[in-house]
Amino acid sequence: MRNFEYYTPTQILFGKDTHLQAGSLLKKYGAKKVLIHYGGQSAVRSGLIDEITSNLKEEGLEYITLGGVIPNPLLSKVREGIELCQKEHVDFILAVGGGSVIDSSKAIGYGVANPNNDVWDFCLKKAVPTGCLPIGVILTIAASGSEMSSSSVITNEETKEKRGCAKTDYCRPKFAILNPRLTYTLPQYQTESGCVDILMHTMERYFVNIETMEITDSISEALMQTVIYNARILMKEPDNYSARAEIMWAGSLSHNGLTGCGTGGGDWACHQLEHELGGVYNVTHGAGLAAIWGSWARYVYEVNPERFAQFATNVFDIPCGTDYKETALAGIEAMENFFRSVKMPTSLHELGLDLTDQQIHDLAFKCSFEDTRTIGVFKQLNMRDMEKIYLMAR
Amino acid sequence: MRNFEYYTPTQILFGKDTHLQAGSLLKKYGAKKVLIHYGGQSAVRSGLIDEITSNLKEEGLEYITLGGVIPNPLLSKVREGIELCQKEHVDFILAVGGGSVIDSSKAIGYGVANPNNDVWDFCLKKAVPTGCLPIGVILTIAASGSEMSSSSVITNEETKEKRGCAKTDYCRPKFAILNPRLTYTLPQYQTESGCVDILMHTMERYFVNIETMEITDSISEALMQTVIYNARILMKEPDNYSARAEIMWAGSLSHNGLTGCGTGGGDWACHQLEHELGGVYNVTHGAGLAAIWGSWARYVYEVNPERFAQFATNVFDIPCGTDYKETALAGIEAMENFFRSVKMPTSLHELGLDLTDQQIHDLAFKCSFEDTRTIGVFKQLNMRDMEKIYLMAR
Structure with a gap:
């Protein structure tokens, strides 16, 4: 067997109604202004985004939202997120979704924390990030494992390249909330x-x-x-x-x-x-x-x-x-x-x-x-x- | 099934020769002056303590040592450790041993970080610690699991009580080095x-x-x-x-x-x-x-x-x-x-x-x-x- 390293610092909250603890966890990890990042309109229609924003308000947290992440998440969306976070002085990203949303959040986090680099350079291994905005997750799709992993995958729609972004411990989510009921409506x-x-x-x-x-x-x-x-x-x-x-x-x-x-x-x-x-x-x-x-x-x-x-x-x-x-x-x-x-x-x-x-x-x-x-x-x-x-x- | 929380932030380094990375890990986690805490003389006789002190010296770390922890670790030894750490301004404890040494280190860590409490009160649940000195582990006995756990057990030799100390995430080791070879000589x-x-x-x-x-x-x-x-x-x-x-x-x-x-x-x-x-x-x-x-x-x-x-x-x-x-x-x-x-x-x-x-x-x-x-x-x-x-x- 090979020597190995094992490092899984992400705090997991698992079970019914756990997503209502997002606000208190965000506060515990020092968030002040949060980007709620999500995918399609189903998260809005189901009332989940409303539940989350109410929860954050109760905890006295500021937030902005950015939806529209698609499967095989796009570099252009990542760039949009980076710009928004910089403009709005976001200090924490709450990913509400599955692997695409979490991966997009990680790439945005890298971009914001490394303003002198182009984020795609991290995917091309031309540069290595030295930090990442802290990330929390409310998981709605069981698949990618990105909620506890150090990896993320982004697609550059111009070059049609799908590439792993930097694999570092910086981007491991601080916490991930796993409520199995949030996956019921998945096709x-x-x-x-x-x-x-x-x-x-x-x-x-x-x-x-x-x-x-x-x-x-x-x-x-x-x-x-x-x-x-x-x-x-x-x-x-x-x-x-x-x-x-x-x-x-x-x-x-x-x-x-x-x-x-x-x-x-x-x-x-x-x-x-x-x-x-x-x-x-x-x-x-x-x-x-x-x-x-x-x-x-x-x-x-x-x-x-x-x-x-x-x-x-x-x-x-x-x-x-x-x-x-x-x-x-x-x-x-x-x-x-x-x-x-x-x-x-x-x-x-x-x-x-x-x-x-x-x-x-x-x-x-x-x-x-x-x-x-x-x-x-x-x-x-x-x-x-x-x-x-x-x-x-x- | 019940809802649950899962939180295992301890970084694990597993395999041959990994104990020689203790110094670099201590530095990564911000140690400046380390208490090397261990049990019996076997750790000294085997040359392990020498290897560790050399390694810490190479990394430019200050350290002191305290041996003599016995199985079913004693409250008196914990008190001795607390006093020593306070006197020497220790900011990190490196536990070299098994469960007894790690548990003793956790209790010392609680004592130092909570100077207004008596450490035994944490075992009697009369008080709750609000922090702990950071702890790293070089494991030499596979048994207690204390290297990744939030628990510790101390024996009060005066009252003959063996009690769990406070169970908090503060005392979870920052890192644990697991080299199976260090357990070969165990009876x-x-x-x-x-x-x-x-x-x-x-x-x-x-x-x-x-x-x-x-x-x-x-x-x-x-x-x-x-x-x-x-x-x-x-x-x-x-x-x-x-x-x-x-x-x-x-x-x-x-x-x-x-x-x-x-x-x-x-x-x-x-x-x-x-x-x-x-x-x-x-x-x-x-x-x-x-x-x-x-x-x-x-x-x-x-x-x-x-x-x-x-x-x-x-x-x-x-x-x-x-x-x-x-x-x-x-x-x-x-x-x-x-x-x-x-x-x-x-x-x-x-x-x-x-x-x-x-x-x-x-x-x-x-x-x-x-x-x-x-x-x-x-x-x-x-x-x-x-x-x-x-x-x-x-």
């Missing part, structure tokens, strides 16, 4: 895409080609089983509190570092392959991951079939015979069958993309930063490998 | 006592009588299986890095809150029953817990045999028939058999205590605060119940 497709994203945050860390920790493996396997079981329940019972709660907490645990302890960082090839799809074709992140994963897995599993066999046995209860490859393939198929059972795509076609050879070549060219980088650690993938996986997924 | 009895303590921190939270979270249950069950498996390995191979690492990380996870998410706080009756043993007879904490647990379990399991049956099945792979009670009892026996396999006591006699009826009565009288409180939530226990459990454990 089924978004709910299940979220479940795939949660699974993938664990699988990216699980599929490594080194000796891992038993305790990390078994926590990861338990987490995957929980998500699979409850994602199926939510297909029929979107208002099942218990299932929503299990998925929501799994979402935070899957990306706060716990499932990566001792595994040396993880693979992340599927995320990179999906980011190109998201940047160019604006697909839903989790669905894009589902469309890619099976092809990636079949392309790489022979490097270490035993690891995939362990996955098959411990997550899907598939008996492991002497032939690891056979068990490995059965495990990959079981995961794809799960994806199908929750109406997630297992190919680009099912994702709604019918791509030409040239379009696939262009994706691989972009994903490899014009053939200058490899991705993945379970198996290192160069541009040719990426192209093959996209083709397999077609 | 077998201490190692295995530590394993029992780790199991108990999870079991105290697991055995509750309310609807729990599936994900918390399965993480707890995975953690218990990991500890049981690796505790047995350490009986034969005390230098097995992997086994030491699994136990060490399990120790932190078992007490940082993760295994209690949604379970409403836990039972903690066994810990209370053991604290009286520790306070009066100075037994090793984990061994004391092992001596009590089986009797507690048999006394309470009929309140919810299904919960104990789940434990039997998911931790010990005991097939669950229709008779939950039978499965429950088999699970309790399996845990006791595990205790025996790692040479842990399953009775007070095996713990080295042959107590008279009067002595047992006195323990129950003390544990019930002179018949004024109950303990436990799985089943609430009054003084009569406590006495019966001590008698069963005799």
